[in-house]
Amino acid sequence: MKKDICTHPGTIVGMCFKCGEKMDKKIGVAFRYIHKGLRLTKDEITRLRERDLNNQFSQKKLCLVLDLDHTLLHSTQITDLTQEEGYLMNQSEHTQDALRESLFKLDSIQMLTKLRPFVHTFLKEASELFEMYIYTRGGRAYALEMVNLLDPKKVYFDSRVIALTDCPKKHHKTLDVVLVQETAVLILDDTERVWGKKDKENLILMERYHFFASSRKELRCRGYKSLSELKLDESEVDGALARILQVLKRIHHMFFDLELGDDFTGRDVRQVLGTVRGEILKGCKIFFCRVLATEFHRLWKMAERLGAKCVTDVDMSVTHVISVDGGHDRCRWAAQENKFLVQPRWLEAANYLWKRQPEEIFSVIVKEIKENT
Numbered sequence: 001m002k003k004d005i006c007t008h009p010g011t012i013v014g015m016c017f018k019c020g021e022k023m024d025k026k027i028g029v030a031f032r033y034i035h036k037g038l039r040l041t042k043d044e045i046t047r048l049r050e051r052d053l054n055n056q057f058s059q060k061k062l063c064l065v066l067d068l069d070h071t072l073l074h075s076t077q078i079t080d081l082t083q084e085e086g087y088l089m090n091q092s093e094h095t096q097d098a099l100r101e102s103l104f105k106l107d108s109i110q111m112l113t114k115l116r117p118f119v120h121t122f123l124k125e126a127s128e129l130f131e132m133y134i135y136t137r138g139g140r141a142y143a144l145e146m147v148n149l150l151d152p153k154k155v156y157f158d159s160r161v162i163a164l165t166d167c168p169k170k171h172h173k174t175l176d177v178v179l180v181q182e183t184a185v186l187i188l189d190d191t192e193r194v195w196g197k198k199d200k201e202n203l204i205l206m207e208r209y210h211f212f213a214s215s216r217k218e219l220r221c222r223g224y225k226s227l228s229e230l231k232l233d234e235s236e237v238d239g240a241l242a243r244i245l246q247v248l249k250r251i252h253h254m255f256f257d258l259e260l261g262d263d264f265t266g267r268d269v270r271q272v273l274g275t276v277r278g279e280i281l282k283g284c285k286i287f288f289c290r291v292l293a294t295e296f297h298r299l300w301k302m303a304e305r306l307g308a309k310c311v312t313d314v315d316m317s318v319t320h321v322i323s324v325d326g327g328h329d330r331c332r333w334a335a336q337e338n339k340f341l342v343q344p345r346w347l348e349a350a351n352y353l354w355k356r357q358p359e360e361i362f363s364v365i366v367k368e369i370k371e372n373t
Contacts, residue, residue, distance in 0.1 A: 006018050006019035006021065007041075007043070008021070008023065008027065008041070009040065009041055009043065009044035009047075010027070010028060010038065010039055010040040010041060010044050011023050011026075011027060011028075011037075011038075011039050012035060012037050012038050012039075013036075013037035014026075014037070017038075026039060027039055027041055028040045028041040028042060028044070028045070029042075029045065029168065029176055029177060030166070030168070030177075031166075031177060031179070032165060032166050033140075033159065033160070033161055033162050033163065033166045033177075034159060034179075045179065048179050049179055049180060049181045050181070052179060052180060053180070053181050053184060053265070056131060056180070056184060057184075057264045057265070060129075060256050061129060061130055061131055062129065062130050062131075062184050062185070062186065062251075062252060062255060062269055063130060063131050063132075063133065063178070063180040063184055063185040063186070064126060064130035064131070064132045064133070064185075064186050064187075064188065064248070065132075065133045065135050065175070065178060065185060065186070065187045065188070065189075065202075066132060066133065066134055066135065066188050066189075067135060067136060067187075067188060067189040067190060067191070067206070068134060068136040068138060068143065068146050069136065069138065069190075070190040070191075070206075070208040070209050070210065071116075071188060071189060071190050071206045071208075071209065072115070072116055072119050072146075072150060072209075072241075073113055073114060073115045073116055073119070073146060073149070073150070073209070074113070074114050074116070074209050074210060074211040074212055074215075075111050075112065075113040075114075075142075075146070075212075076111065076112055076212035076213075076214040077110060077111055077214070078105075078110050078111060078112055079110070080212070080213075080214040080217075081112070081212070081213070081214075082213045082229065084213070084225075084228075084229040085212065085213055085226075085228050085229060087231075088103060088112060088228060089105070089112075091103070098117070098233070098236075099233075102114060102115040102117070102119075103115075104149055106145055108145075109141070109142065109145065112212070113145075113146065113149060114211040114212065114228075115149065115150070116209045116234065116239075116240070116241055117233055117234045117235065117236045117239050117241070118234075118236050118237075118239055118241040118242045118245075119150065119241060120150075121242075121245075122241040122242070122244075122245050123150060123151070123156055125245060125249075126245065126248060127155070127156050129248065129249065129252045130186070130248070130252075131160075131180070132156055132157060132160065133157070133160040133161075133162060133178060134146075134147055134157055134160065134161045134162065135162040135173055135178075135187075135189075136162070136163055136164070137163075137164050137167070137171070137173070137194065138163060138164060139163060139164050139165070140161075140163040140164070140165055140166075142163075143161050143163040144161065147161055162177060162178070171194065172194055172195070172196060173189075173194045173195055173199070174195075174196055174199060175187075175199050175202065182198075182199075182202060182270070183267070183268040183269060183270065184269055185202050185269065186202055186204060186248065186251065186269060186273065187199065187202045187203045187204065188204050188206055188244065189203060189204075189205070189206060190205070190206040190207070190208040190209075192205055201270045201273075201274075202269070202270055202273070204244065204247070204248075204273070205351065205352070206240065206244065206352075207240045207352040207353075209234065209240065210226060210227065211226065211227045211228050211233070212226055212228050213225070213226040213228060213229055240352075243353060243354060244354075247276065247354050250276060251269065251272050251273055251276055254272045254275070254276070255267055255269055255272050274305075276354075277305055277306060277307070277354075278305070278306065278307035279307055280306040280307055280350055280351075280354060280355065280356055281303065281306040281307045281308040281350060281356055282307035282308075283307075283319070284303075284307070284308040284309070284319050284320055284356075285308065285309045285310075285311060285317055285318045285319045285320070286303050286308050286309070286310050286311070286318070286319070286320045286321075286322055286347075287310075287311055287312075287313065287314050287318050287320070287321050287322070287330065288300065288310070288321075288322050288323075289321055289322065289323040289328050289330045289331060290323045290324050290325060290327070290328050290331075291322065291323065291324060291344060292324070295344065299322070299344055299347055302347060302348070302351055303347055305351075306347075306350055306351060308320075314330055314333060314334075316337070318334075318339060319339060319340060320339065320340040320341075320342060320346075320359075321333075321334040321339055321340070321341050321342075322342055322343070322344055322346070322347060323341065323342075323343070323364055324343065324344065324364075325364065325367065326341065326364045326365050326366040326367045327367040331364065331366055331367075332366055332368070334366075335366045340359040340363075341363060341364045341366065342359050342362040342363060342364060343362045343363075343364055345362055346359060346361075346362035349362070
């Protein structure tokens with residue numbers, strides 16, 4: 001009788017978990033967040049993804065990968081608090097209920113963490129439609145502290161918490177360590193540059209949550225007060241998480257639309273995401289004028305993703321001229337022809353809010369040419 005030959009689908013601490021043979025070389029991809037020392041081969045990853053995809057589809061669920069910092073919450077070192085933020089350390093019965101229930105002092109790591117408004121409702125409703133992962137570039141100890149605040153009853157994430165030490169590349173994130181098919185995964189993150197080119201098709205870019213004043217250092221920006229210093233916060237009803245939840249629900253509904261049949265295996269959530277995003281500025285034709293060269297390519301691509309058509313010169317079919325000021329002849333042309341003349345922020349607002357914004361809020365004042373006397 002021929003002896004079965006083991007294909008060595010993976011290892012734990014250097015030993016094949018199927019046959020027990022010690023492996024001299026490291027194989028495949030590390031999945032330390034599942035089990036310390038676990039590595040899986042490409043074929044085994046494919047097999048597990050296909051198996052889990054069928055389980056997900058039987059429950060009509062997709063996968064949602066969630067960033068932590070500035071997406072679901074904001075943390076700061078206690079030593080970085082400003083004098084105006086001192087009240088956060090001395091909460092009393094007079095402190096607003098919403099703040100008392102969402103602000104946490106973590107003595108073990110000397111930090112304050114503020115949960116984003118609506119986050120608990122977001123996680124509860126999203127969990128009915130998605131299998132959820134946490135993926136952060138923070139350390140594992142910090143990640144687990146944050147997950148304990150977000151999911152104290154451990155009903156949303158289980159062991160699906162990916163931290164800095166689980167990333168194959170130190171400063172980048174990748175779906176390679178997520179055991180789900182890319183065709184069924186959405187990413188919610190406030191930072192685009194940490195994701196590789198192929199994974200950006202799955203990305204929903206999140207408006208950053210900056211609660212504490214320490215954000216001024218991160219943004220290298222002075223002269224403005226933080227939400228905490230102003231004693232304000234995002235809206236529960238129509239804040240960033242509430243808006244994004246509606247987008248996620250729509251994408252989920254379109255993906256599992258039974259009018260297209262009940263076989264979901266050939267569908268791709270990235271196409272659905274592109275369709276929904278492409279409706280935001282559908283019908284808009286944009287000319288860019290006096291936009292910084294470093295921003296031009298990014299804004300052009302953003303506009304196209306939102307469904308707009310971008311052109312290199314103006315004609316009567318142009319609907320919008322985007323400019324940082326109104327001193328160019330193309331800006332004066334826009335005013336004369338009753339075209340929308342708006343700041344680049346109009347485009348970015350539509351991108352974050354998933355809705356075309358009123359142009360008058362972002363209008364640019366035209367500068368007339370001064371005649372020599």
